Amino acid sequence: MKLSSIKAIVWVFMGGCVPVHVGAQPFANPPVNRLAQTQTPAQRIEAAQQKSSVEADSALAQLNAYRQAMGLSVLVKNSPLTAAALRHSLYRSVILAGNKEAENFDVDGTPGSHFQMVQNAFFTGKTLKDRVAQEGYKFNTTEVSTSGSRKSGAEFIHQMMASVYHRSGVLGFQWDEAGFGVIDKEPVMVLGASRKTADIPAQPVVFPPPESVVEPIGFKNERPDPLPDRAAQWKGLPISVHAAKEQVLDVRKFELVNEAGQVVPGRLLTHGNDKRLGKNEAYLVPYAPLNFGQKYQASISLLVAGKPHDMGWGFRVASDPFNVKPTDVVVAKPDDAIVFNVRKNMGSLSVSMESSGQKINDGALVPEQDGFDYAIKIPKACDTGCSYNLKFSGELNAKAMVSRIEVPRQSGKFPAGLLNSVEDLNKNASARHKALAYSQQLGKWVWTSVAGSNKKSVEDSALAGCRQMALKEGLAEPCLIY
Numbered sequence: 001m002k003l004s005s006i007k008a009i010v011w012v013f014m015g016g017c018v019p020v021h022v023g024a025q026p027f028a029n030p031p032v033n034r035l036a037q038t039q040t041p042a043q044r045i046e047a048a049q050q051k052s053s054v055e056a057d058s059a060l061a062q063l064n065a066y067r068q069a070m071g072l073s074v075l076v077k078n079s080p081l082t083a084a085a086l087r088h089s090l091y092r093s094v095i096l097a098g099n100k101e102a103e104n105f106d107v108d109g110t111p112g113s114h115f116q117m118v119q120n121a122f123f124t125g126k127t128l129k130d131r132v133a134q135e136g137y138k139f140n141t142t143e144v145s146t147s148g149s150r151k152s153g154a155e156f157i158h159q160m161m162a163s164v165y166h167r168s169g170v171l172g173f174q175w176d177e178a179g180f181g182v183i184d185k186e187p188v189m190v191l192g193a194s195r196k197t198a199d200i201p202a203q204p205v206v207f208p209p210p211e212s213v214v215e216p217i218g219f220k221n222e223r224p225d226p227l228p229d230r231a232a233q234w235k236g237l238p239i240s241v242h243a244a245k246e247q248v249l250d251v252r253k254f255e256l257v258n259e260a261g262q263v264v265p266g267r268l269l270t271h272g273n274d275k276r277l278g279k280n281e282a283y284l285v286p287y288a289p290l291n292f293g294q295k296y297q298a299s300i301s302l303l304v305a306g307k308p309h310d311m312g313w314g315f316r317v318a319s320d321p322f323n324v325k326p327t328d329v330v331v332a333k334p335d336d337a338i339v340f341n342v343r344k345n346m347g348s349l350s351v352s353m354e355s356s357g358q359k360i361n362d363g364a365l366v367p368e369q370d371g372f373d374y375a376i377k378i379p380k381a382c383d384t385g386c387s388y389n390l391k392f393s394g395e396l397n398a399k400a401m402v403s404r405i406e407v408p409r410q411s412g413k414f415p416a417g418l419l420n421s422v423e424d425l426n427k428n429a430s431a432r433h434k435a436l437a438y439s440q441q442l443g444k445w446v447w448t449s450v451a452g453s454n455k456k457s458v459e460d461s462a463l464a465g466c467r468q469m470a471l472k473e474g475l476a477e478p479c480l481i482y
Contacts, residue, residue, distance in 0.1 A: 041122050045086055048086070048182070052182050054153070055153035058154045059178075059180045059187075060153070062153065063157045063170060066209070069212055070207060071201050071205050075175055075176060079179070080136050080179070081135070082180065082181060083135045083179070084128075084131045084135045084137070085179045085188040086179075086181025086183065087122075088116070088181070089181045089187065091123065092145070113145055114128060116131075132192070141192045141193070142169050142191050144188075144189050145189070158215050161216065163222040168277060168281060172191070172198075173242075174193040176193060177193075178190065178191050201244070203311075204242060205242050206239070206241050206242070208237070208239070217289040218237055226285060230287065234347070235285050236266065236288055238283045238284065238286075239283070239284045240281060241254075241281065241282050241302070242281045243280040243304055245280055246280070248279045249303070253299070253300065253302075254299075254301075254302075256284055256297070258294060264286050266286040266287055268283070269285060282302070289396055292398065293319040294316070295314060295315070295317075297314045323401070324392045326340070326403065327402070328404065329404045331407075331408070332405055332406070332407050333378065335378060337377045339374070340373065340374045340403060347395030348394075349394055349395075351390060351391070353389070353390055354388070355389075357407065374392075376390075385407055386407040387473075390402070422436055435455075435462035435481055437481045438466065439475050439479040463479050
C-alpha cells in the first residue's frame with residue numbers, strides 16, 4: 001500500500017449489504033499467513049473450526065429469524081452439510097489466494113464459485129452434488145456464497161437477503177437443514193431438504209416481513225446481475241413475494257411507497273422476464289438504495305394459482321449503522337499497531353489520511369468477527385513525534401467519522417542523520433543551507449525544513465513555517481531551531 005506523507009486514500013471493499021457471487025476484487029489484502037500455506041487441508045480446517053462454528057451459529061440464527069418472521073419453518077444445523085461448506089470454503093480460499101480471476105467463469109450458466117475445477121489437495125468434488133455425496137448426504141441441496149467477505153455469519157445472511165438470486169436460493173420452502181463454513185474470507189452456506197414435504201403457507205409470504213426492521217438498504221455486484229443495464233450501480237433492497245413451488249404467481253401491480261407518499265421507482269422481476277426466477281416468486285427492485293431510518297409501505301395485487309389476491313404491509317429500515325472506534329485522539333508510541341474498529345459499513349470504506357510526520361507504509365486490513373478492523377502500524381521513525389488525521393467515510397453513509405493519532409516526541413531523541421545533514425550543510429559556506437525547527441507542547445510537535453543560500457534567511461523561514469504549523473495545531477510554545 002503506497003501512502004503519501006501529505007495525503008493518502010485507502011479504499012476497502014466492505015459491502016455490509018453487497019452480495020458478491022463471484023469475482024470480488026478486494027482493494028487491499030491482509031498479510032499472507034505463511035503458516036496457513038504449509039498446513040494440510042485437515043489442519044487448516046481444524047484451526048478454523050472454532051471460529052467457523054461460531055459464525056455458523058450466527059448465520060443460522062439470523063436466517064431462522066428471517067424465516068420465522070415470514071412464517072416459514074426454521075432450519076437445523078447438519079454436520080455433513082457443514083463439512084461440505086467448510087471444505088469448499090477452504091478450496092476457494094486457496095484457489096483465490098493464488099489467482100484472483102480463478103472464479104470469473106460460468107459453467108452452464110452457474111457462476112464458477114460453485115465449482116471446483118482444479119484437481120489439487122483441497123479438491124473435494126467438482127459440483128455441489130459431488131461434494132455433499134462425499135460427506136454422505138443424499139438429499140437435494142443448494143449453495144450460496146460470497147467472495148472477499150469479512151463479515152460475521154449474521155452479516156453474511158443480511159448480505160444474502162439483500163439481493164435477488166441469493167434470496168431466492170435461501171428462501172426455498174423445501175429446505176430444512178443447513179451447514180455453514182468459512183475459511184479466511186470465503187463464507188459458504190449449503191442448504192438441504194431431507195424431509196418429504198415442504199412448507200405450504202396458507203398465503204404467499206413477503207420480504208421484508210410485515211412490521212419488521214431491516215438492516216440492508218441495497219446491493220451491488222451480484223453475479224449474474226438481475227438488472228444488467230444497471231450492473232455498475234447500487235440497487236435498493238429488493239421487495240419480494242413467495243408462494244409454494246407448485247403455485248404460479250401472476251403479478252398485476254407491485255408498488256413501494258416512501259414516508260413522503262412517493263412511489264419508489266424500480267423494476268418488477270418475474271419468471272416472465274427473468275427465467276432464473278421461479279414462477280412462484282416475484283421481486284420489485286428499487287433503482288436506488290433505500291433510506292436509513294425510513295418507513296416504507298409495500299402493496300401488491302396478483303393472481304395466485306388463478307385466484308385474485310391483494311396484500312399490503314409496512315416495514316422500516318434501521319438507522320445508519322456506520323460506527324468507528326476509537327474516535328477522537330489516540331496517543332500512540334512508535335511501532336504501535338493502532339486498530340480502528342469499523343462496524344456495519346454499507347458499501348466501500350474510504351480512509352483519508354493526513355500526516356504531519358513520517359508517512360505510514362504498512363497498513364493492513366484485519367478480519368474481525370463483527371465487521372472490520374483497520375490496523376495502522378506507527379513507523380519506528382516517529383520517535384521524533386508524529387500526528388495523523390484519519391477520516392473514515394462510508395459510500396452510503398450520511399456522515400464521516402474522524403479520528404486522530406498523536407505520537408509524542410520521545411525524550412532525548414531526534415533523527416541523527418537529519419541533524420548531521422543540517423550541520424554539514426551549514427558548515428559549507430557555498431552550500432545550500434537547511435534548517436529544521438520544532439515546537440513541542442503536551443507531547444505534540446510540528447516540523448518543517450527549508451533550503452536556501454543564506455543561513456539566516458533559511459532559519460527565519462524554518463521558524464516561520466514551524467510557528468504557522470504550530471498555530472494551526474493550537475500549540476503555544478515557541479519553536480526551536482536546529
